[in-house]
Amino acid sequence: MNTVFGVVLAAGQGTRMKSSLPKVLHKVCGKELISHVIDCVNAAAKLQKLIVVVGNGSEIVIKHIEKYGNTDYVFQEKRLGSAHALLQAEEKLKNFDGQLIVMCGDTPLVKARTIKELLRWHIRMGNSATVLSGRVKNPFGYGRIIRNADGLFTEIVEEKSATEEQKKTNEINSGIYCFDLKVLWNALKKVDNKNNKKEYYLTDVISILNGDGYKTGAVCLANEEEILGVNDRVQLAEAAAIMKREINIEHMINGVTVVDPESTYIDKDVIIGQDTIIKPNTHIEGKTKIGKNCVIGPDTTITDSKTEDNVLITCSYVENSQIKKNVKIGPYAHIRPESILKENVKVGNFSEVKKSVVGEGSKVNHLSYIGDARVGKNVNIGAGTITCNYDGKNKFKTVINDEVFVGSNVNLVAPVTIGKKVLIAAGSTITDDVLPNKLTIARARQITKVRKNK
Ligand code: UD1
Ligand code: CA
Secondary structure: OOOEEEEEEEOOOOHHHOOOOOHHHOEEOOEEHHHHHHHHHHHHOOOOEEEEEEOOOHHHHHHHHOOOOOEEEEEOOOOOOHHHHHHOOHHHHOOOOOEEEEEEOOOOOOOHHHHHHHHHHHHHHOOOEEEEEEEOOOOOOOOEEEEOOOOOEEEEEOHHHOOHHHHOOOEEEEEEEEEEHHHHHHHHHOOOOOOOOOOOOHHHHHHHHHHOOOOEEEEEEEOOOOOOOOOOHHHHHHHHHHHHHHHHHHHHHOOOEEOOHHHEEEOOOOEEOOOOEEOOOEEEEOOOEEOOOOEEOOOEEEEOOEEOOOOEEOOOEEEOOEEOOOOEEOOOEEEOOOOEEOOOOEEOOOEEEEOOEEOOOOEEOOOOEEEOEEEOOOOEEOOOOEEEOEOOOOEOOEEEOOOOEEOOOOEEEOOEEEOOOOEEOOOOEEOOOEOOOOEEOOOOOOOOOOOOOO
16 A cells, blocks of 8 residues: 655746736636645545645635645745755655655646546556656647657756757646655755756756666656646636636536536536526536526526525526525526525516525515515515615614515515515505504505696
8 A cells, every 4th residue: 555645836926927816826717726736636546645835925825725634734935946845845744655746736627537547657667756748739838758769758858948859849747746755855855956047946856866766757648738737817717718618518418408618607616406507608606506407597697505406597696595496586686695595486677685584485576675684485575675774884684474465665674573464565664563464554645636837
């Protein structure tokens, strides 16, 4: 049994991003670059320990990785290069034997199965170091995999140090490696910074190990897209476009109809049930779970929400809410955070619900605002009903019990409770609680007079 460890290099400045946010915290399909990498390596191998090398913007990066169980970090004080970055992990790993997977924090597209295969190959060949390589159409900017006349891997040469001849090769270094911990630290200490960037290149460890008689290998397992490194915002958008396509394909294969994949944006961790239809121009974001047989879209955004089965959401915006079975939302509704719409609820036509529970079968169909409210079962909220929940300083609750009928254009000035089966006359402004089964009217009586000057 081989013990496996992981290191993610994430200390780099990310200068080319031109951002106040550390590069690895930029998001692709709703998830930070570094989270894609951490999830990938954790899925590839059962890691004894995962260490993230942090530097630039370390506090927020550390705060971000704290949520991962087996993950620790080391701090690279000065950004002297990728070899120097990896050497910072020595302190935490020097007492261990086994294999080490090294990933870059900026390659979000790499697949767990590729890393699994790389590790398997590394162990089977008994290598001291194995590099994940790939053949690409445009190798510019990447380190080149250099092989001798017999095809044996001799070294990696960085773009800036490569000869014209070396630049011609299109087999490149992905920046992902497996190392045998027994020999790694010594070899790393031999890396110097005699290159035009004055950096300690991790890639130099290959020629050092080869020179010392150890066995190294480069395996071309990755496809071009998988090893795309995100160094600037153009590559960030490229990575997002590739991942978006992959995510859409995965859902389609799992039985979801995506009518127009081009205009459908589904975040990485979203779950969608079978026979659901996603119509164009729809964004499903964050930790959202959609049930079976739903129709979502067109022109809809759902964020961090859960819908059960048979839900219909048209041209609407749903945030951090729970939508139960057979609910219909839209067109043009906004369901704001902490709302629960229970079974068979309808909310549509320019209505907004915020931090409210709407009970089974209730309808908020036109031009209404329901905020900080508890609405019972089978309540009819007439067009233009407003819960007046805010006095400029504090928020107050409105309670509307089962089977209440709220006429059109009613103001409910909170805090207020409406008893079961109450009928509220249209145009009322309700400031006092109403006992069950009553009819309440709170409006000036109409007077009709003779029209003067006519
Ligand atoms: C690196 C490789 C290159 C490979 C490419 C793949 C080196 C020298 N070159 O180039 O062969 O083709 O990745 O994408 O490694 N880092 C630190 N501390 C540092 C410097 C870098 O933690 O002092 C981290 C970065 O955050 C990044 C990784 O190391 O995650 C690679 O550094 P980067 O500057 O992005 O190297 P590339 O030029 O992309
Ligand atoms: Ca890079």
